[in-house]
Structure formats: structure tokens, C-alpha cells
Amino acid sequence: MPVRTVYQVNLQARFGGGEVFTRFFTMALIDLGYRVVLFVSPGVGFWDALLPGGVELVRVSGADEIQQRLPQERSLVVTQTALDESTAQWVTERHLLCGFIHMPLYERNPPALRHYRLLLPVSIHVLDSIRARGYENAYTEPMYGVAEPSHAAGDNTLVARSEYDWDTRKLRDRLLGLAEPWWRAQLAPERFAKRPGVTLGLVSRLTPIKQFPLMFRILAPKLAGYPKVNLEIFGSGGYASVRDLRASLAPIRKQVRFWGHQPNVAAVYPQLDFVLSGLPEKEALGLNLIEAQYCGTPVLAVAAPPFTETVVEPETGYFFADPRQDGGESFARLLERLLAGAARHDPRQARMHLQRFSVAAFRGRVADALAAAAALQ
Numbered sequence: 001m002p003v004r005t006v007y008q009v010n011l012q013a014r015f016g017g018g019e020v021f022t023r024f025f026t027m028a029l030i031d032l033g034y035r036v037v038l039f040v041s042p043g044v045g046f047w048d049a050l051l052p053g054g055v056e057l058v059r060v061s062g063a064d065e066i067q068q069r070l071p072q073e074r075s076l077v078v079t080q081t082a083l084d085e086s087t088a089q090w091v092t093e094r095h096l097l098c099g100f101i102h103m104p105l106y107e108r109n110p111p112a113l114r115h116y117r118l119l120l121p122v123s124i125h126v127l128d129s130i131r132a133r134g135y136e137n138a139y140t141e142p143m144y145g146v147a148e149p150s151h152a153a154g155d156n157t158l159v160a161r162s163e164y165d166w167d168t169r170k171l172r173d174r175l176l177g178l179a180e181p182w183w184r185a186q187l188a189p190e191r192f193a194k195r196p197g198v199t200l201g202l203v204s205r206l207t208p209i210k211q212f213p214l215m216f217r218i219l220a221p222k223l224a225g226y227p228k229v230n231l232e233i234f235g236s237g238g239y240a241s242v243r244d245l246r247a248s249l250a251p252i253r254k255q256v257r258f259w260g261h262q263p264n265v266a267a268v269y270p271q272l273d274f275v276l277s278g279l280p281e282k283e284a285l286g287l288n289l290i291e292a293q294y295c296g297t298p299v300l301a302v303a304a305p306p307f308t309e310t311v312v313e314p315e316t317g318y319f320f321a322d323p324r325q326d327g328g329e330s331f332a333r334l335l336e337r338l339l340a341g342a343a344r345h346d347p348r349q350a351r352m353h354l355q356r357f358s359v360a361a362f363r364g365r366v367a368d369a370l371a372a373a374a375a376l377q
Helices: 017-031 063-069 085-094 111-115 124-132 171-185 212-223 239-248 250-255 287-294 329-339 351-355 359-374
Strands: 005-009 035-040 056-059 076-079 096-101 118-121 198-203 229-234 256-258 274-276 299-302 317-320
Touching: 005 017, 017 035, 017 096, 017 287, 017 359, 063 085, 085 096, 085 111, 096 111, 096 359, 118 124, 118 359, 198 287, 198 329, 212 239, 212 250, 212 329, 229 250, 229 329, 239 250, 250 256, 274 287, 287 299, 287 351, 317 329
Parallel strands: 005 035, 005 076, 035 056, 076 096, 096 118, 198 229, 198 274, 229 256, 274 299, 299 317
Antiparallel strands: none
């Protein structure tokens, strides 16, 4: 019996949650006996180290090459980054086209999605957004993800790195990116050490979907009233994202430190008292919050989907009201409770909750989704 093949597409140029998801989906496919071919963009260097052995990487510069490299026989094609409309139509006429939806369809409606046979939402929040757009081709169960952050080789020392993802297509970014290694080399590398008080952390790419600048324009004045609360930021983003975040954090400049992206993210979470969410509606899942819970660090999250799907209060963290609704008053009251010694539970004790995000549970959901896709042949 020939080995079944899944052709995946992920043309993302930068590493993020979708790439972590691609890794675990690929591992699940291999465990289920599939051969995996993954189409990726040329010049992207993280895939070789990220993926398990046996995956066939095919580097393509665009949709035309994907069409050329797909086999003539009808096959299963699963996208992690959506195809353009004309390519999606071409593929679905010849193959079974399915795609993961990694972001809610908030203020967007990619026209290519109507050509997919099956859309695979990563959360109920995303599923609801697909249905709200009128699509009837959505898989009815959330795929969620896997709560297993990467462990890099070596020790667990955290050293300050660049908080910028320089976009080399822009002259400003090219010049700043060239200058940064020089001025950083003049400084002694700063090593992370926890400061006295309560330590909150952001462990995330600093992208617009998180809405951190908007959130902290409201919360930073509240945090300024609690000088024993520190904010440690582990992640990187584009120049504008970092600039806007720094501006919103101006009232608490002395309470904030930037550490950049850390390759050993599993070493970050245990150094924090709580991991903080961003604003909710553009988030698909909040994989960083799930990872934190897996590592034993509780979270503070806005009381709204998708976080209400992935956090159990008080066992794995605490909720606060959307600061846009109450000006941050709920968050301030929560800070007072934390400083007064509110219980800090170990999320790892919530075993049934975390089981939903285990490798085995994810593999089971993948098997069920593939069966649903096969029924559409």
C-alpha cells in the first residue's frame, strides 16, 4: 500500500506561532504514517532545525512554482499560509484543498477561502469568526495546538538581544540593522536577573495583532501606581511596533526592560511570576499563554475569547476586564490582589485542562480532521 502524502504550504518569512503550529502538525502527520512535503519560501533558514527528520522541504518563490511542483494525481494540500485566490481556485480544481486559519477573520475576509474544501480553525473564537463571514466550509471542531515550548541546547541563561525584526526591504531598517550589532558590541551583554516585587512578562512577537501599544496606553498609567510591579518583555517586532510600544510604556519606563527574542523560550517562563496577554479580538489562540501554563507559570488575561478557551481561573491564572471597557480599573484591582499575596497556583496541577494541549490530544484531532477531509473526496 503506497504511503499517503500531505502537501503543506507555509510561505511565511518570519518565525511565529504559525510556524510552531506547522512543526507540531507535521509531527502528527508523521506519527500517523503520512509522508510530508512542505513548500516554503527560499532564504528562510529556520525550517531545517524546526522540523523532524524525513520532511521534504521544497523551496518555491511563488504560486506558479507550487502549481508546477504538485503531482498530477489528486492529493491532499494543506495550507498554513493562505493561497491567493487564483492559485486556490487552480489547486481546488485538481486537489483536495484544506487550510488552517491561524487568525480570526476580524476586519478581513480573504477571497481565496471560498475555494477551500475545508477550513481548519485553531480555536472556537476563530471558528465563530469564520461562521460570521458566512462560510459553510469550516471544520466544526477547534484544532487548538500543543503546549510544548522549544528547549534550546545549552544553559538557561537569558541575555538581552535585539527587540527589532529589521525589514531589509526598507532603507531605514537596513541602515539601523547594520548599525545595531556595532553599538551592541560596545556594551557588556546584560543578563536577566529577576527584580524584587511582582514580575509580569510579555513572551510574544511584538506584532500588531497583539495590540500591545493600545493596551498599555491604558494600563501603563495604572502600573505607574505600583512601582513594585515589573514588566519584562521577551520578543521582537518591526521598528514601528517597537516604537509605538515604547511610547505607550513611557509612564513606567523604569519598570520595563526589553530582552528581545530568546531561542530557549522554555527558559523564560519560569523566571516570571505571571505572563500577560494582549488584547483579544485579533488573537486566534494565545499559544504563549498555553506554553506558560505548561511550564508552571500562571497568566493574566483579558476575560474574552480566545483566552477564555485556554485559561482556567484561578487554577491557571486570573482574568481582568478589557481595559478599553473600564479604563484599566479591573487590572489595577488585580494588581492590588497580587501584591497583597493572592494565591499563585501552579498551572501544571490543572492536568485535565492541559491535556487538551498535549501532543497525543493534538494528534487525535489531526486524525479526525483528516478523516473529515477524506470524506470530501
